[in-house]
Amino acid sequence: MRTRVKICGITRQQDADFAAESGADAIGLVFYPPSPRAISFAQANTITANLAPFVSKVALFVDPDKDLVSRCLDELSVDILQFHGDESPDFCHQFEMPYLKAVRMRDGVNLQEVADDYSTASALLLDTYQPGLPGGTGKTFDWSQISRIDKPIILAGGLHASNVLQAIHQVQPYAVDVSGGVESDKGIKSHEKISTFMREVANA
Numbered sequence: 524m525r526t527r528v529k530i531c532g533i534t535r536q537q538d539a540d541f542a543a544e545s546g547a548d549a550i551g552l553v554f555y556p557p558s559p560r561a562i563s564f565a566q567a568n569t570i571t572a573n574l575a576p577f578v579s580k581v582a583l584f585v586d587p588d589k590d591l592v593s594r595c596l597d598e599l600s601v602d603i604l605q606f607h608g609d610e611s612p613d614f615c616h617q618f619e620m621p622y623l624k625a626v627r628m629r630d631g632v633n634l635q636e637v638a639d640d641y642s643t644a645s646a647l648l649l650d651t652y653q654p655g656l657p658g659g660t661g662k663t664f665d666w667s668q669i670s671r672i673d674k675p676i677i678l679a680g681g682l683h684a685s686n687v688l689q690a691i692h693q694v695q696p697y698a699v700d701v702s703g704g705v706e707s708d709k710g711i712k713s714h715e716k717i718s719t720f721m722r723e724v725a726n727a
């Protein structure tokens with residue numbers, strides 16, 4: 524089966540359009556103000572309003588207030604929520620929307636237990652654990668920590684064109700998620716890097 528691609532931390536319409544033209548399956552919009560990739564709902568509206576069809580729009584939060592997520596759903600057309608903090612299963616489920624639950628990989632994480640806890644999640648997104656930084660670390664983690672679970676896995680953390688092929692062969696994820704690995708600067712995607720990344724995934 525083809526490995527899907529989500530390009531996260533999109534802040535500009537031209538990057539979203541290029542990602543879509545290049546075959547990305549999803550784009551991620553970060554609604555977490557401390558992030559250098561954070562955008563407002565108004566910016567997100569411009570990006571999503573003109574996006575080609577059949578590209579999923581993922582709204583990413585880190586331990587948000589319920590009201591922020593509700594407002595996002597009222598004001599924006601998004602397809603999937605992504606919770607990248609310590610949100611509980613009940614919190615994630617309450618919006619009655621498909622959602623991804625990020626898991627920051629560290630010693631002792633039992634992925635099947637997490638998958639059972641978040642039984643309503645569409646997938647687990649596995650990212651690198653780094654104290655003080657909930658995501659977008661640009662660093663890989665030890666992929667041998669990943670056990671087989673009965674839920675789709677989205678592999679994130681430090682992926683780029685030079686390691687994504689190996690990552691796909693080793694982990695066989697449902698999808699890969701990239702942010703820093705296709706950037707020229709924080710929040711600014713490099714179209715050349717997106718093209719190379721997409722080509723590598725297609726070769727896998």
Ligand SMILES: O=C(O)c1ccccc1NCC(=O)[C@H](O)[C@H](O)COP(=O)(O)O
Pocket residue numbers: 531532551553555558559560583585607650656657658659660661662679680681682700701702703704
């Ligand atoms: O991108 C951020 O700044 C960010 C901040 C807080 C939580 C999540 C964040 N990003 C999530 C992602 O972009 C990806 O899901 C993932 O972390 C991969 O990022 P990268 O290692 O840069 O490829």
